[in-house]
Amino acid sequence: MENIIEIKNLKKSFGSKKILKGLSLNLEKGQVVSLIGPSGSGKSTFLRCINLLERPDCGEIIYKGENILQGDFKTADFKGKLAMVFQNFNLFNNMSVLDNCTKAPIKVLKASREEVEEKAIKNLDLVGMGDFIKARPSQLSGGQKQRVAIARALTMDPDIILFDEPTSALDPEMVGEVLSTINNLKDLGLTMLIVSHEMDFVRRVSDKIIFMDQGKILEEGSPDQIFTSPKYDRTRQFLNVNL
Numbered sequence: 477m478e479n480i481i482e483i484k485n486l487k488k489s490f491g492s493k494k495i496l497k498g499l500s501l502n503l504e505k506g507q508v509v510s511l512i513g514p515s516g517s518g519k520s521t522f523l524r525c526i527n528l529l530e531r532p533d534c535g536e537i538i539y540k541g542e543n544i545l546q547g548d549f550k551t552a553d554f555k556g557k558l559a560m561v562f563q564n565f566n567l568f569n570n571m572s573v574l575d576n577c578t579k580a581p582i583k584v585l586k587a588s589r590e591e592v593e594e595k596a597i598k599n600l601d602l603v604g605m606g607d608f609i610k611a612r613p614s615q616l617s618g619g620q621k622q623r624v625a626i627a628r629a630l631t632m633d634p635d636i637i638l639f640d641e642p643t644s645a646l647d648p649e650m651v652g653e654v655l656s657t658i659n660n661l662k663d664l665g666l667t668m669l670i671v672s673h674e675m676d677f678v679r680r681v682s683d684k685i686i687f688m689d690q691g692k693i694l695e696e697g698s699p700d701q702i703f704t705s706p707k708y709d710r711t712r713q714f715l716n717v718n719l
């Protein structure tokens with residue numbers, strides 16, 4: 477399969493604190509990879525380095541055959557091809573659901589407002605939010621807000637969607653609707669990198685699971701491999717506590 481993105485030996489420190497200690501990861505087209513690991517292990521920092529919200533100290537991010545951390549690669553183009561879904565939705569409360577979904581794509585994609593709106597409405601339908609295009613985020617439940625955020629991500633036509641704990645700010649009864657929305661995206665062939673503490677979900681949805689501990693990848697493998705026969709006690713211990 478074609479690699480969409482290839483990350484090699486990525487490192488990041490904050491001050492004298494080494495947070496990411498040389499991480500490598502390949503994502504193939506259509507693949508769903510989940511990052512799991514204890515709090516503070518660097519999962520969010522890794523996602524933020526991948527989409528350049530943080531500048532990695534060193535390493536390579538190879539996208540379409542080019543290391544985007546080197547030379548004069550237009551990072552704005554790259555950023556536009558990665559969409560991120562955050563724990564706290566990051567919607568604009570003073571705008572309608574539809575405007576939330578179209579604002580960035582109208583700016584970034586070279587497409588007309590009409591085209592972008594059509595696409596946004598299609599994506600809002602897809603996540604079950606088609607009846608809410610005129611609503612404000614403040615009128616929605618957490619699960620609905622997160623589904624709008626997913627529709628917004630889709631409207632960017634991303635190569636990859638990154639999810640950073642998309643359900644951890646939700647009331648328990650809303651977790652399911654968001655997870656099943658993400659599951660539908662897998663069926664559509666989207667490439668996704670997911671950070672989640674929902675172990676049943678990552679086991680079901682992922683093609684590959686990466687266990688991070690203290691800024692390193694301790695082990696990676698298929699869901700069955702990681703959940704039923706992890707190589708390390710550290711992984712087993714984490715899974716026992718989190719299952």
Ligand SMILES: Nc1ncnc2c1ncn2[C@@H]1O[C@H](COP(=O)(O)OP(=O)(O)OP(=O)(O)O)[C@@H](O)[C@H]1O
Pocket residue numbers: 490495513514515516517518519520521522
């Ligand atoms: N901007 C920053 N400045 C300084 N330290 C930071 C910064 N961002 C993250 N850190 C530190 O980096 C470490 C890793 O944090 P990170 O948020 O990536 O962990 P995480 O695996 O996402 O944890 P959680 O499961 O709690 O979300 C933590 O010790 C955190 O305090």
Ligand SMILES: [Mg+2]
Pocket residue numbers: 519520521
């Ligand atoms: Mg985090």
